[in-house]
Amino acid sequence: MRTAKQPFETDTAEAPSQAALRYILDAWEEALHDGIEPEMLANAALYAALADLVDVYGEHAVASMTSGLSRRIHHGEFTLQRTAQ
Template identity: 50%
Template structure:
């Protein structure tokens, strides 16, 4: 799937990696705020997955999104979504 380019206030397109990092930062902030409001992490995860898949279906269609989702199990097993954070 291709990423839709967004622009900065100066209308220069952000590189794809920077867009993804900025998007993740926004999601992390929203997640932290939801936690403060007492929303369970599992509920947030399920809602985020639903919203993400719904957006992909809207953008790319059901077939392309299903094909993309089929590849997620291998990526999960390969540790692509494992975050190593030292917990204190």
């Protein structure tokens, strides 16, 4: 198990953003296995992500960045499973 003091190691073919997503998805699966509801995970993940982004970029920048989410959601950008029409 990796601790905070151990250096991050990844396959050289794997981009850091892909590695980061892999860590999040692994933690997500572990939480689901432990009985945490997906909606609770999603809310916690959004809160943590937005809080971290505000810390790094500031409230105004994050508000600007997220202002277009409604349009992107309505256009199906975040829909993983599409139903037949």
